[in-house]
Each structure stands twice: as C-alpha cells, then as structure tokens.
Amino acid sequence: MIKLDNVTKVYNNEVLALRDASFEVAKGEFVFLVGTSGSGKSTLLRLINREEAADRGEVWVAGGNINNLSSRDVPKLRRKMGNVFQDYKLLLNKTVFENVAFALEVIGSPKHVIRQQVPAILELVGLAGKQERFPNQLSGGEQQRVSIARAFVNRPLILLADEPTGNLDPATGEGIMRLLDRINKTGTTVVMATHDRNIVNMMRRRVIELDRGIIIRDQARGVYE
Amino acid sequence: MFSRIGYIIRETLANLTRNLTLTIASLLTVIVSLSFVGFVFLIQDAVGNQLGTWKDGVEVSVFMNPDASLDQIEGVRRALEPAQNSLIRSSRYVNAADALIEIKKLFPSTPEMTDLFSKDGQGVPTSFRIKPTSTESTVISSITSTFRTMPGVSIVRSADQAIAFIRKISSFARWGLGVGAVSLLAAAVLLIWNTIRTAMFARRREIEVMKLVGATNWFIRWPFIIEGMVQGLLGAAIACGLVWTGKNLWRSKVIGSFGSQLNFDTLQATASQFRSVIILLLVIGAVAGSVASAIASSRFLDV
Numbered sequence: 001m002i003k004l005d006n007v008t009k010v011y012n013n014e015v016l017a018l019r020d021a022s023f024e025v026a027k028g029e030f031v032f033l034v035g036t037s038g039s040g041k042s043t044l045l046r047l048i049n050r051e052e053a054a055d056r057g058e059v060w061v062a063g064g065n066i067n068n069l070s071s072r073d074v075p076k077l078r079r080k081m082g083n084v085f086q087d088y089k090l091l092l093n094k095t096v097f098e099n100v101a102f103a104l105e106v107i108g109s110p111k112h113v114i115r116q117q118v119p120a121i122l123e124l125v126g127l128a129g130k131q132e133r134f135p136n137q138l139s140g141g142e143q144q145r146v147s148i149a150r151a152f153v154n155r156p157l158i159l160l161a162d163e164p165t166g167n168l169d170p171a172t173g174e175g176i177m178r179l180l181d182r183i184n185k186t187g188t189t190v191v192m193a194t195h196d197r198n199i200v201n202m203m204r205r206r207v208i209e210l211d212r213g214i215i216i217r218d219q220a221r222g223v224y225e
Numbered sequence: 226m227f228s229r230i231g232y233i234i235r236e237t238l239a240n241l242t243r244n245l246t247l248t249i250a251s252l253l254t255v256i257v258s259l260s261f262v263g264f265v266f267l268i269q270d271a272v273g274n275q276l277g278t279w280k281d282g283v284e285v286s287v288f289m290n291p292d293a294s295l296d297q298i299e300g301v302r303r304a305l306e307p308a309q310n311s312l313i314r315s316s317r318y319v320n321a322a323d324a325l326i327e328i329k330k331l332f333p334s335t336p337e338m339t340d341l342f343s344k345d346g347q348g349v350p351t352s353f354r355i356k357p358t359s360t361e362s363t364v365i366s367s368i369t370s371t372f373r374t375m376p377g378v379s380i381v382r383s384a385d386q387a388i389a390f391i392r393k394i395s396s397f398a399r400w401g402l403g404v405g406a407v408s409l410l411a412a413a414v415l416l417i418w419n420t421i422r423t424a425m426f427a428r429r430r431e432i433e434v435m436k437l438v439g440a441t442n443w444f445i446r447w448p449f450i451i452e453g454m455v456q457g458l459l460g461a462a463i464a465c466g467l468v469w470t471g472k473n474l475w476r477s478k479v480i481g482s483f484g485s486q487l488n489f490d491t492l493q494a495t496a497s498q499f500r501s502v503i504i505l506l507l508v509i510g511a512v513a514g515s516v517a518s519a520i521a522s523s524r525f526l527d528v
Contacts, residue, residue, distance in 0.1 A: 049437070071442065078439035089434055105232055106440035150438070 001027045001158060001189045002048055007057035009043050009213075017043040019213045020057070025191060027157075030184045032200050033193040034224055035210035041193035044210070045160045048191065049081055050074050062157055079107055082151025086163035088143045090135040096122065096146050097131040103150045117153055125149045125179055141172035145179065152183055159183060161192040165199060173199060200224040236448035237455060240424045247423055248456065251416035255460025255514070256467065258409030259506050263468035265402045266502045270494035272395040276388060278491040285355040285365060285383040287372045291348055297377025298351070304375065305353055312364050316355040324349045350379065362389075410509075413460070414517045417453050421521040424449060432526070442526055449522040450515050457514020461507045468506070472499060 002025040009018040018040045025031050033041040046052040047059055050066050059066050062080050069077060090099050097118055104114045122128055125145040135143050144164055151159055161180065165173030177199050184190045194200060200207060200223060207222030208215060217225075241248055287305075289298055298318075303309065305316040319327070328349070357364050369381045425432065435445050472494065480493055494502070 075436075075439045075441045078437060083437045089430070089437075091431055091434065102434070103438040106435045106438055106444055108444075154438075 001025055003060040005058040007054045010055050016213050021215050023218055027189055028187050030190045030205040032205055032207045034207055039210040040213040041210055042162055045162050045193055049160055050077055080156055081158040081160055082156040084147050084151050084161040084164045086166040088147040090143055090146055092135050095132050095134055099146055100149045100153050103153050121149045121153045140168050141175060144176050158189045163194055165196050197224040233447050237451045240452045244424055247420040251420050251456055252460050254409060254413040254416050255457055256463045258406050258413050259461050259464035259510055260467045261402050261406035263502050263506050265399050265406055267494045268395055268398055270498040271492050275489055275492040285368050287353040287378055288350045288380045289377050290379045291350050293377030301375055312358055312368055314356045314358045316353050319352050321349045321351055414513050417456055417514055417517040418521045421449050421453055421518040422525050425525045446522040450518045453518025454511050454515035457510035461510025465503050465506055
C-alpha cells in the first residue's frame with residue numbers, strides 16, 4: 001500500500017529531514033512512527049500525502065509512484081487517504097456536521113450522499129447527537145473524533161495520523177486509539193506518528209523508529225522502547 | 226454538480242461581505258476608471274458624429290464689403306461658377322435680408338444684435354456660401370486665397386479652423402481621460418488582486434483543509450475568481466449608470482440648450498454607439514476582475 005525506496009528529504013538545501021528511508025506497509029497494516037521531535041516522523045507523513053516531494057528515492061502509494069505527480073493528480077491521491085492532526089484542524093465557524101460534510105462537499109459528492117454518510121460516520125466515532133455543535137463547544141477528545149470522522153468519511157485506503165493523541169489526556173487518548181483500531185479493522189491502512197509511549201506499548205503493533213532522519217528500528221509488534 | 230454551484234455562490238457572497246472595506250475600495254476604483262473609459266469612447270463618438278455632419282455641409286463663406294458695388298458682387302459670382310473654378314461644386318448668394326434672418330435665428334435671445342441693423346437689412350454684409358468639391362484643407366485654403374483678394378470682398382471664412390480646433394480639444398480630452406482611465410484601471414486590477422489575496426489569507430485554514438481532503442485547485446479557486454469577476458462587473462454596471470447619467474445631462478443641459486443655435490446638435494453619441502460602449506465597459510470590468518483574481522488565486526494557492 002505504501003512503499004518508500006531510499007527516500008531522502010532535505011529542507012532548504014541544508015536541513016536533512018530524512019535519509020535513505022526504505023520500508024513497505026502492506027494493506028490493512030497499523031504502523032507507529034516513533035522518535036523524538038525533529039526525528040523525521042512528520043516529514044515521512046508529508047511525503048506520503050504529497051505535501052512534500054522526495055529529493056531522492058521513490059515513494060509509492062496505492063500502487064502508483066507519486067514522485068512526479070502533477071499538481072492535477074495530487075487531489076486524486078489525497079482522496080485515497082485521510083489525515084488526522086494533533087491540532088485537529090477543524091473549521092471553527094462550521095458545525096460538527098458541516099466540518100465532516102466539507103470533506104465530501106469539496107470532492108463533489110451529491111447532497112443525498114452527504115446527508116446519509118455524515119450522520120453514519122458521526123455515529124461510528126461516537127458523536128451522534130452532537131452534529132449541530134461548534135468545535136469550541138466540544139472537548140479535545142471530541143474534536144479529535146470530528147477530525148477522524150472527516151478523514152474517514154470518504155472511506156480512504158490509508159489514514160495518516162500525526163500525533164493524534166498529543167493534546168489529549170491518557171484516558172481520552174486511549175479512546176481515540178480504540179477508534180483508530182476499529183477503523184484499521186475495516187481494512188484501512190493506518191500510519192500514526194507519535195511519541196506516546198503508553199499507547200505504543202499498549203497496542204503492540206509494528207513500530208518504525210526514527211532518529212535524526214534515519215530509520216533505526218523497524219519491528220513487528222514492537223514497543224516504544 | 227448542483228451542490229457545487231450552491232457552494233460557489235455561497236462562498237462568493239461570504240467573501241464579498243467578509244472584507245467589506247477592501248471590496249468597496251476596489252469597487253470604487255473600478256467605477257471611476259470605467260466611467261473614464263466610457264466617457265473617452267462617448268467623446269470620441271460624439272466628436273466623430275459632429276465632424277461628420279460638419280464635413281458634409283462644409284462651407285466657405287465669402288463676405289462682401291457692405292458697400293461693395295453690384296459689379297463687384299457680379300464679378301465674384303462669375304468667378305464662383307463651377308465652370309470657372311474646378312474646386313467649387315456649388316454656391317449661393319445670401320442677400321442682406323436673408324443674412325438678417327440668419328442672425329435672428331442665431332441669436333434669438335439677444336434682439337440687441339439685430340437692432341444694430343435696420344429692418345430691411347441695410348448694412349448687413351452679404352455673402353456667398355460655397356460648397357467645395359472636397360473638404361481637404363488644401364482645397365479649402367486654395368479657395369480662400371483665390372477670393373480673399375478679389376475686389377469688394379471683405380473676408381473669407383471656412384469651417385476648416387473650427388474643425389481643427391474641435392479635433393485638438395477632443396484629442397486633449399481623450400488623452401487626458403484615457404491616461405487617467407488606464408492608470409485607474411491598473412489600480413483597480415491591483416486592488417482586486419489584493420482583495421483576493423487577503424480573502425485567501427483569511428481562509429488559509431480552510432484552503433489547507435480543502436487541499437488535504439483532495440479538493441482540486443480549480444474547485445478552491447472558483448469562488449475567488451467569481452468574486453473578482455463580480456467586483457469587476459458590479460463596478461462596470463455602476464460606471465455604466467454614471468456614463469448614462471452624464472450622457473443624458475449633456476444631451477438635456479448642453480445640447481438641448483445650445484446645440485441647435487450653435488450648430489452642434491450632433492455632438493453626442495448615438496443610441497447604438499452608447500450601447501456598444503456599455504457592452505464594452507461590462508466586458509472590460511468582467512475580464513479585468515476575473516483575470517486579476519485568477520492570477521492572484523493561483524499565485525497564492527500554495528499556502
């Protein structure tokens with residue numbers, strides 16, 4: 001589903017963010033990217049969703065090489081994946097329903113599909129009955145659920161999560177992890193960057209560890225260390 | 226598809242009202258610049274029409290001395306025969322009584338003018354009105370110099386200089402307004418550009434999310450492009466109103482009061498010329514607005 005082949009990324013010709021990274025993620029896998037801040041976790045995610053392009057090496061997503069993707073084709077790639085962020089990136093002037101519907105609206109889904117899909121996905125993430133709330137009327141955990149609903153509403157092949165529990169207390173974070181686990185069980189590939197030791201140790205999934213841009217460990221059913 | 230159109234309309238309206246001060250600034254600039262453009266074209270049309278009329282009826286007037294003898298008048302008449310002078314198409318003699326009637330027609334509100342002369346027109350200069358075969362200025366000046374020196378002739382006048390004068394004035398006006406119009410139009414384009422940039426900056430979070438969930442660049446750009454186009458069109462429409470008002474005021478206050486006396490009834494644009502100016506203004510407004518915002522929205526899409 002995702003394959004990196006000797007990928008190197010340098011920012012502004014001087015900051016080495018990733019060096020010779022190679023790994024492969026199979027369909028339906030759940031992978032943790034761990035490492036300290038600045039180790040290259042976010043860069044890896046940004047290379048996969050094509051917010052950045054690799055300087056050397058090749059990135060493959062869903063069977064296609066995305067190195068030389070034209071700007072016209074980037075949206076097609078993005079529709080195959082959902083993104084979840086530490087700071088949720090919700091639109092504060094839109095309700096919960098509108099935030100999730102937005103993801104369908106901008107890809108041109110018809111109204112009846114939106115009316116049917118959005119409540120279903122909000123039910124799945126445990127926000128039934130909170131459709132008309134605005135983001136700042138919700139707790140952090142609830143906001144993150146909205147963001148997951150938005151990322152998952154068009155049933156992507158891949159879910160990329162950048163420190164989704166970073167702003168949440170442990171109990172709330174666990175709830176979010178159960179939700180991501182459920183989404184993973186539907187066959188969605190999940191790649192999650194985190195430095196939440198407890199969560200990694202609890203889940204016991206594949207762990208790829210980065211240190212200053214280099215992959216130093218790739219372990220099935222690993223722990224944080 | 227329908228949800229898309231609804232989306233675009235909703236977003237455009239929201240954008241236009243979100244940044245009201247900038248929207249008004251660019252709107253005003255569009256209005257003023259396009260009004261100038263409109264007036265430039267109307268002046269050009271009006272002057273063209275008037276010159277056309279005058280050219281058709283261009284006359285050289287040979288005024289005789291009030292005390293010219295009948296022989297002298299007869300001499301001029303003979304010299305004016307087309308057979309005698311190949312530059313002359315036709316001519317007619319305006320005697321004293323006719324000249325007085327003309328003066329009365331020309332200055333109806335100042336009877337003092339006609340009171341200067343006796344009732345039978347005694348003392349009013351008589352004249353020959355000549356239609357030349359061509360309105361080329363060389364022809365006119367050749368005729369002028371031939372008759373100026375004939376005995377009994379006091380002065381030879383032609384519309385030649387008047388036409389040149391009107392041309393000069395109108396070209397000054399057109400250049401002045403034209404330069405103003407072009408620079409204001411440039412200012413309008415830059416202001417629309419800036420409005421769009423500000424609108425995009427205000428919505429950078431939304432645009433970031435849109436890009437992440439796979440919106441195409443065109444989908445993101447449409448509301449901004451239409452916003453620019455609406456600004457241009459709205460400004461153009463208001464400018465059309467101003468130009469229309471100006472045209473009507475000119476017609477009623479200037480042409481209506483003085484036009485027929487001073488012989489410039491046709492110093493105005495025709496209805497069909499006015500229509501093309503209106504269409505031109507709307508097109509310029511829409512194109513300027515959408516091009517400015519299209520360029521701005523693609524430049525600033527990489528947020």
